[in-house]
Amino acid sequence: MTKYIFVTGGVTSSLGKGIISASLAKLLQARGYRVTIQKFDPYINIDPGTLNPYEHGECFVTEDGAETDLDLGHYERFLNVPTSQANNITTGRIYQNVINKERQGEFLGKTVQVVPHITDEIKRNMRILGESGDYDIVITEIGGTVGDIESLPFVEAVRQFKWEEGNNNALVIHLTLVPYLAAAGELKTKPTQHSVKALLEYGIQPDILVCRTEHPISQDIRRKIALFCNVNINAVVESIDAPSIYDVPLLMYKEQLDKTVLSKLKLPTKAEPSMESWKDFLGRLKNPTSEVKIGLVGKYVELPDAYKSITEAFIHAGAKNECKVRVEYIPSESVFADNVKEKLGHLDGVLVAPGFGSRGIEGKIDAIKYVRENNVPFFGICLGMQCCVIEFGRNVLGLTGANTTEIDENTPHPVINMMEDQKNITEKGGTMRLGAYPCDIKKGTKAFAAYGKQHISERHRHRYEFNNAYLAQYEAAGMIASGINPESNLVEIVELKNHPFFVGGQFHPELKSTVANPHPLFIKFVAAAMEQVKKKATK
């Protein structure tokens, strides 16, 4: 029988519910349990695919092509188990399902209401992964903060769920903030007390409190919180600010969060969690023997969450290479032909980011011209790959005005063109080429050296693609297609023959990088940047 853990948040947002959920899941997994995490988001969009990255951070794409919340990226990076559409549900999706059922006559004669119809649909979705039989424990993170109007139906559904399943089968972990008042020199428990009261008003007694804090929480304060919030003292867990999110599982182990959870769910603790490879990763992460500076050229750089998976992939690949990767965020709009050396000259590698629309695209192209001509390692992802095709077309092949039809519909040289099956699509939500597709790698290429195999699969999110009418010209001039989709013939990877590292991927490799499996292209890119450092030193 599957057991359920709900994670709610109080006091403020950004307390790290996603990281706590992923850390707990990691410990339970390391004890031999099959665990998954799902996120329920209270906003009305059907999914975050149509949201601006400035609003919501990166949109994380799953194997099955769902556009989801970036927390799913953390779940995958920690657990090394893929998630799917079922792992991310929004208010919009819940209402859409209920309204569709109403139109089909499923509730004939009844008034359709938040309770019970919406809450029933929420509970049905909360159980889908548990009922698959694939998991012993399902952790459900409720987005937003308790008390928000939007999240009320989810909180009510948790109350009903817990009542239906019984205390040994479902529990609630509530995350709160214990702020430090510098003037008083004290940690304050009142916000935690109030936020637990808010939960109690909705009929939920939390079982465990995870208290986010900047300073250690003393036994006295733990006792006070336990007393005022009706929990055992061992159910008051300190979550202290950590240097890296990857430290949190070990901090939670020290606080015995996993043990407390298992005892409340009446599950055996099994073996102590085997965290050896995790510790090995942390050891490499914290003891680098070299350092590289990589520029991330993109249009959403003011909000680093917009490139979350890329940043994390650098952390994994850096640890693998025992190299500290310093990522410098460079707004593509600020790069021009006449300042590009000043902007990029000090870097050991440049990554040109994914994106949509015209803002900043010429800056990306200028950046690519510079790194191509100066033998600086380059990695282009999705729009970044498309830009390197445009740059090569314009400046090497002499295709004046070459462009992607996303930016210039009337370009004389549409080297990047809308995919055939996208041309008749009018709706914007969930209609791109999404999710995992196979790709065949050509032997003897840099891509092959990275992957070490011929058949791979990567995740996608795009509408435009390399125009195969130009392929022969490109290959003759030294830009080769080293990865091709075997079914549709779409070009998935391009690279330059005569360059230390110049690779562009139409897919998003960052989405598949995990602590246990750093992505091979990121590993090679970081290694190329390390070579660049050595080259500079010998000059």
Ligand code: GLN
């Ligand atoms: N805008 C481009 C396309 O739709 C690239 C998308 C991306 O970078 N994810 O093809």
